[in-house]
Amino acid sequence: MTKSLEGRVALITGASRGLGREIAQRLAQDGASVALLDRKAHWAEDLVAEIESTGGKAVALGSDVSDRKALTAAFESAVSALGRLDIVVNNAMWTKYAAIEDIDEESLDRMLGVGVAGIIWGTQAAAAAMRQQGGGSIVNIASVSARLGLPQAMVYCGIKAAVEGMTRSAAIELAPAGIRVNAVAPSTVATEGVRAMLDEATFEARVASTPLGRLGATSDIAEAVLFFADPMRSGFVTGQSLLVDGGISVALR
Structure with missing residues (x-):
């Protein structure tokens, strides 16, 4: 059976672990060649080997997404290695939670650099490549936190709200070029990483607040990304943010 992404090329930022890794694996399973981008290329080399062992094609690239020149060069390397660029998943994020009075310049600059500038530079580089071939799909990773308040997360919530706003704006601007822009909001x-960051009581409280009775799995989010990445599934969808949250955003608890 033909895989729906056969012949297409995807680039995923923050691809070496966690959610980015799962997304890369899922797109590769559906036939895409994948460029795995992280701050250090060697972080993703084992995933390259894993994908290639099952007959897929992958390359590992190193770049800080907040560095415009470096990220543009990485995108160009992906096109050079894989021939084209059809799908870009702006997944990379760096997070430090802090009470309002404890927010510091260093962590603020880093979070904004990865979470906001990284989306801008990634969209810019993706659009440059996709215009050459008449279209493509950009998928940004947002968060339900864009719509719900969380304590000690003023910066994070603000960044994810910005991601949704940037997604809508880019969708309108890039639509004439055949480039769809959507977001997945887990x-x-x-x-x-989440298990290491949350104590047991906080973890259990988040499970209890979710109507479906569990937290999301990386596979849940990867399937939503696949929906937006595949033009056969979502070719008439752009400018949307899909909540993948187990119902938490509509629950009164």
């Missing part, structure tokens, strides 16, 4: 996802 609630808390049960990654290793």
Whole structure:
């Protein structure tokens, strides 16, 4: 059976672990060649080997997404290695939670650099490549936190709200070029990083507040990304943010 992304090329930022890794694996399973971008290329080399062992094609690239020149060069390397660029998933994020009075310049600059500037430079580089071939799909990773308040997360919530706003604006501007721009907005996802960051009581409280009775899995989010990435599934969808949150955003608890 033909895979729906056969012949297409995807680039995923923050691809070496957690959610980015799952997204890369899922797109590769559906036939896409994948460029795995992280701050250090060697972080993703084992995933390259894993994808290639099952007959897929992958390359590992190193770049800080907040560095415009470096990120543009990485996108160009992806096109050079894989021939084109059809799908870009702006997934990379760096997070430090802090009470309002404890927010500092260093962490603010880093969060804004990865979470806002990284989306801008990634969209810019994606659009440059996709215009050459008549279209493509950009998927930004937002968060239910764009719509719900969380304590000690003023910066994070603000950044994810910005991601949704940037998604809508870019969708309108890039639509004439055949480039669709959408976002996937998860609630808390049960990654290793989340388990390490949350104490047991907080983790259980988040599970209890979710109507479906569990936290999201990385596979839940990857399937939503696949929907937006595949023009056969979502070719008439742009400017949308899909909540993948187990119902938490509509619950009164």
